Amino acid sequence: MSIRVRLLLSYSCILIVTIVLFLAAALLFVVAITGDVRSVKDFYNIHYSVNPLSEQEETIFLDLKYLAKNEPDSLLDHTLLNQYNYKLRSVQAELVIRKGNEAIYSSLSVKQPQFITFLPDYEMENNAIRNTLQIGDHFYAYAKFDFRFPDQSKGSVLVVRERSPFAEVVRTLLPIILGVLFIVLLLMNMLLYYFLTRSIIKPLDLLRKSTERIKEGDLEFELQAVGSDEIARLSEAFEDMRMKLKQSVEKQLQYEQNRKELVANITHDLKTPITSIKASIEGIRDGVPDTKQKMERYVNTILTKAEHMDQLIDELFLYSKLDLKQLPFTFEEISLGQFIEDYAEDLQFDLQDKGVALTWDIVHSESTNVLADRDKLKRVLTNIMDNAMKFMLDEPKQIGISLSVETDFVRLMISDSGSGISEEALPFIFERFFREDLSRSQQTGGSGLGLAITKQIIEGHNGSIYAESKLGAGTSMIIKLPLARSIGGRT
Numbered sequence: 393m394s395i396r397v398r399l400l401l402s403y404s405c406i407l408i409v410t411i412v413l414f415l416a417a418a419l420l421f422v423v424a425i426t427g428d429v430r431s432v433k434d435f436y437n438i439h440y441s442v443n444p445l446s447e448q449e450e451t452i453f454l455d456l457k458y459l460a461k462n463e464p465d466s467l468l469d470h471t472l473l474n475q476y477n478y479k480l481r482s483v484q485a486e487l488v489i490r491k492g493n494e495a496i497y498s499s500l501s502v503k504q505p506q507f508i509t510f511l512p513d514y515e516m517e518n519n520a521i522r523n524t525l526q527i528g529d530h531f532y533a534y535a536k537f538d539f540r541f542p543d544q545s546k547g548s549v550l551v552v553r554e555r556s557p558f559a560e561v562v563r564t565l566l567p568i569i570l571g572v573l574f575i576v577l578l579l580m581n582m583l584l585y586y587f588l589t590r591s592i593i594k595p596l597d598l599l600r601k602s603t604e605r606i607k608e609g610d611l612e613f614e615l616q617a618v619g620s621d622e623i624a625r626l627s628e629a630f631e632d633m634r635m636k637l638k639q640s641v642e643k644q645l646q647y648e649q650n651r652k653e654l655v656a657n658i659t660h661d662l663k664t665p666i667t668s669i670k671a672s673i674e675g676i677r678d679g680v681p682d683t684k685q686k687m688e689r690y691v692n693t694i695l696t697k698a699e700h701m702d703q704l705i706d707e708l709f710l711y712s713k714l715d716l717k718q719l720p721f722t723f724e725e726i727s728l729g730q731f732i733e734d735y736a737e738d739l740q741f742d743l744q745d746k747g748v749a750l751t752w753d754i755v756h757s758e759s760t761n762v763l764a765d766r767d768k769l770k771r772v773l774t775n776i777m778d779n780a781m782k783f784m785l786d787e788p789k790q791i792g793i794s795l796s797v798e799t800d801f802v803r804l805m806i807s808d809s810g811s812g813i814s815e816e817a818l819p820f821i822f823e824r825f826f827r828e829d830l831s832r833s834q835q836t837g838g839s840g841l842g843l844a845i846t847k848q849i850i851e852g853h854n855g856s857i858y859a860e861s862k863l864g865a866g867t868s869m870i871i872k873l874p875l876a877r878s879i880g881g882r883t
């Protein structure tokens with residue numbers, strides 16, 4: 393059963409129960425006031441039947457009517473009349489005996505002095521026995537019987553009951569009031585049902601549709617939660633889930649794409665040296681190198697290509713280990729300033745031989761202690777230096793190292809005066825297998841894994857690396873490593 397039907401049923405139930413309870417309360421109210429279950433019927437009769445008197449009043453009236461018909465002179469007996477009146481008053485009614493134009497007996501509680509003048513005329517056929525009359529603000533219901541006294545004068549016996557004007561109004565309007573109340577109740581229920589279904593069913597419907605869209609693989613939509621109720625929170629949670637799912641799907645697709653590229657790149661990079669090794673071996677087999685020098689060239693080619701493949705495989709292995717976080721880091725607190733200075737001093741003369749001037753500017757004023765893995769950090773420096781050397785073709789060849797301390801990290805910058813990197817290529821240089829100029833890098837060698845490995849290592853140190861470069865104006869690699877004191881690593 394749907395929630396909509398359930399709500400409809402529960403509202404109908406509430407409506408029915410309300411009406412039943414209302415009626416029961418009204419019944420109990422009447423019983424409590426009149427003290428008699430049968431009086432409920434009388435209550436109805438009093439207000440709605442042609443007979444305006446209750447059953448008890450009617451019985452007394454019939455007795456009096458019998459007396460009027462058969463023993464009219466007994467209606468002149470005040471003791472007897474007092475007895476009847478007493479009975480009538482116990483049910484809030486009054487007795488009036490009229491003789492001629494005079495009330496010869498009237499209960500004391502009929503307060504209107506001119507009451508007699510308002511009484512209906514004699515009507516000896518007694519066709520209209522029961523009726524109501526109004527005197528000023530007072531309403532009376534009565535039963536009247538006209539007869540003749542033994543002296544032939546006209547007489548009337550009246551059983552009168554006063555009614556409040558309110559009761560009179562209610563009497564005429566009650567069906568309408570009840571109808572209006574019922575319609576109001578019905579309308580209220582319908583409105584409640586409408587608003588409740590709108591605030592529950594509509595968002596639920598939206599959620600269901602969204603789930604179906606996700607089921608069909610569509611994640612390109614937004615579910616907006618309205619309000620702050622439980623359903624809105626559910627919608628928010630759903631939207632969060634959709635976003636996470638979308639991100640993970642995108643990531644998955646990206647991984648898949650990367651994997652394909654990786655396989656294609658590895659295949660290409662391994663295939664090229666193997667082709668040239670194969671060609672050289674075939675040449676040797678066919679006796680192409682006929683001199684010792686030629687033979688040496690062939691063998692050297694094979695060796696270089698084999699070494700290149702070996703290096704590529706090593707780099708690939710290192711990269712994948714770093715990528716899978718399978719390569720443990722051995723961190724120790726080192727002074728980066730000292731470490732770089734030692735590295736630069738070691739390298740200085742080597743570079744000088746190659747015509748490259750190495751300069752460094754390292755701060756010693758403040759502690760440059762970082763948590764680092766010495767070997768891996770050396771690997772980072774080597775990769776960057778290799779690149780600087782590799783892509784520095786024109787004089788003057790210069791490499792500068794600078795180290796400064798900022799709030800909670802050290803900033804290491806290695807700049808070269810090389811060819812620089814184009815603006816389009818700059819964002820991709822840290823991606824694996826990326827080489828800006830394939831034809832050039834075939835001469836320079838390299839797989840495009842150097843900076844990818846560098847980045848993995850720096851990130852393994854909770855640091856960051858980026859490059860600043862302009863074509864023809866050199867390149868700067870900037871590394872930021874968190875200071876040991878900022879991560880509480882000082883021992």
Ligand SMILES: Nc1ncnc2c1ncn2[C@@H]1O[C@H](COP(=O)(O)OP(=O)(O)OP(=O)(O)O)[C@@H](O)[C@H]1O
Nearest residue numbers: 779780783812821827828838839840841842843867
């Ligand atoms: N200092 C630099 N000057 C000019 N271009 C650079 C520099 N450093 C990196 N690049 C560019 O970024 C690319 C990626 O560098 P990366 O070190 O990852 O690969 P590689 O040097 O080509 O190969 P590998 O380092 O694996 O031998 C290079 O091919 C080059 O195009």
Ligand SMILES: [Mg+2]
Nearest residue numbers: 775779842843
């Ligand atoms: Mg490199």
